Amino acid sequence: MTALGVSQDDKAELTDAVFRRVARLAKDNWGLNLEDGKRPLVTARLWKRVVASGAGDFPTYVGKVEDGDQVECDHFISALTTNVTHFFREQHHFDFLESAILPGFRGRGPLRVWSAGCSSGQEPYSIAASIRAVLGASADARILATDVDPDILERAQKAVYAKSETSFPNPALETRIFDKKQSAKHRHVRENIVNLVTFRRLNLIQPWPISGRFDVIFCRNVAIYFDKPTQASLWAQFAAHLNPGGFLFIGHSERIETPAAIGLSPAGITTYQKH
Ligand SMILES: C[S@@+](CC[C@H](N)C(=O)[O-])C[C@H]1O[C@@H](n2cnc3c(N)ncnc32)[C@H](O)[C@@H]1O
Structure with missing residues (x-):
C-alpha cells in the first residue's frame, strides 16, 4: 500500500x-x-x-x-493488434492464385496486388513467391502490403525470420521463400521476392490514400476484429478498388453477406470476383 x-x-x-x-x-x-x-x-x-x-x-x-x-x-x-500469420496460410488461396489468376497475366501487366493487414510480411512474400513461380523473373507485378501496426511493419520490411518461427504447409514452398543453403538461425527472404513488395502504413478504417485499382486484394483475418457494419463497409470499399474481373480473398472465418450488392460474385472458398 x-x-x-x-x-x-x-x-x-x-x-x-x-x-x-x-x-x-x-x-x-x-x-x-x-x-x-x-x-x-x-x-x-x-x-x-x-x-x-x-x-x-x-x-x-x-x-x-x-x-x-x-x-x-x-x-x-x-x-x-493480433499479428498471427504464416507463410502460405490458407494454401488454397495460393493454389487458386497460381492456377486461375496468374496465368492470365503471362506477357501482360502490370499486375497490381494489395495485401491489406499484412502483419509481419509472410502473406505478401507468399504472394510474391507465387508470382515468381508462375510469371518468372520478368514478372511485371507490384504488391502493396499495408498494416496499421508500425512495429510489425518494421519486422516485415526486414524480411528476416528465425528458423523456429517459419512453418510451411510443405517443404517445396519453403525453398521458394528461402535459399536452402542459408542455414543461419535467422534467414533472409530471397531478394527477387522482397523486391516485388512495397510496405506502407495504412489504417483500413480511415480514408485510404490509394489511387488506381487492383487485380487482386488479400484482406484475410483482419476484418474479423471489426464489427459487422465496419466489415460491410470494408468489403464495399475493396470491391470499389478492384479492376473488373479482379479477385478479393478474405479469411477463413469471414463472410461477405450480400456480395452481389457490391458487385462481387463468389468464386471459390472465401474468394470473390468483381463483375
Ligand atoms: C491476424 S493478422 C492477419 C495477417 C494476414 N493477413 C494473415 O491472414 O495471415 C491481422 C493484422 O491486421 C492488422 N490490423 C488490425 N486492425 C487494422 C486496421 N484498422 N487497419 C489495418 N490493419 C489492421 C493487425 O495489425 C494485424 O497485423
Missing part, C-alpha cells in the same frame, strides 16, 4: 470505466471490437505501456492516448 492507500495491484487493474474508454478508443480509431472477455489480455498488454510510458496508472495512460499522444497511440495499437 502507498500512503494514499493505493496498492500496486489496484493500479494494474483495468476498471469497468477505464476498460470502456480503452474499447471506445480502439473502436473509433482502429475499428477493433474489444469485448469484455478480452479484458485480461488487454490489461496484460497495456500494463507494460503504463509502466514504460511513465504514466503509472491506467487512467493516466489512457488519457495520453485520448489526447492523441502520437508515440503512445502507436504503442497502444501495436499492443492491441
Whole structure:
C-alpha cells in the first residue's frame, strides 16, 4: 500500500470505466471490437505501456492516448493488434492464385496486388513467391502490403525470420521463400521476392490514400476484429478498388453477406470476383 492507500495491484487493474474508454478508443480509431472477455489480455498488454510510458496508472495512460499522444497511440495499437500469420496460410488461396489468376497475366501487366493487414510480411512474400513461380523473373507485378501496426511493419520490411518461427504447409514452398543453403538461425527472404513488395502504413478504417485499382486484394483475418457494419463497409470499399474481373480473398472465418450488392460474385472458398 502507498500512503494514499493505493496498492500496486489496484493500479494494474483495468476498471469497468477505464476498460470502456480503452474499447471506445480502439473502436473509433482502429475499428477493433474489444469485448469484455478480452479484458485480461488487454490489461496484460497495456500494463507494460503504463509502466514504460511513465504514466503509472491506467487512467493516466489512457488519457495520453485520448489526447492523441502520437508515440503512445502507436504503442497502444501495436499492443492491441493480433499479428498471427504464416507463410502460405490458407494454401488454397495460393493454389487458386497460381492456377486461375496468374496465368492470365503471362506477357501482360502490370499486375497490381494489395495485401491489406499484412502483419509481419509472410502473406505478401507468399504472394510474391507465387508470382515468381508462375510469371518468372520478368514478372511485371507490384504488391502493396499495408498494416496499421508500425512495429510489425518494421519486422516485415526486414524480411528476416528465425528458423523456429517459419512453418510451411510443405517443404517445396519453403525453398521458394528461402535459399536452402542459408542455414543461419535467422534467414533472409530471397531478394527477387522482397523486391516485388512495397510496405506502407495504412489504417483500413480511415480514408485510404490509394489511387488506381487492383487485380487482386488479400484482406484475410483482419476484418474479423471489426464489427459487422465496419466489415460491410470494408468489403464495399475493396470491391470499389478492384479492376473488373479482379479477385478479393478474405479469411477463413469471414463472410461477405450480400456480395452481389457490391458487385462481387463468389468464386471459390472465401474468394470473390468483381463483375
Ligand atoms: C491476424 S493478422 C492477419 C495477417 C494476414 N493477413 C494473415 O491472414 O495471415 C491481422 C493484422 O491486421 C492488422 N490490423 C488490425 N486492425 C487494422 C486496421 N484498422 N487497419 C489495418 N490493419 C489492421 C493487425 O495489425 C494485424 O497485423
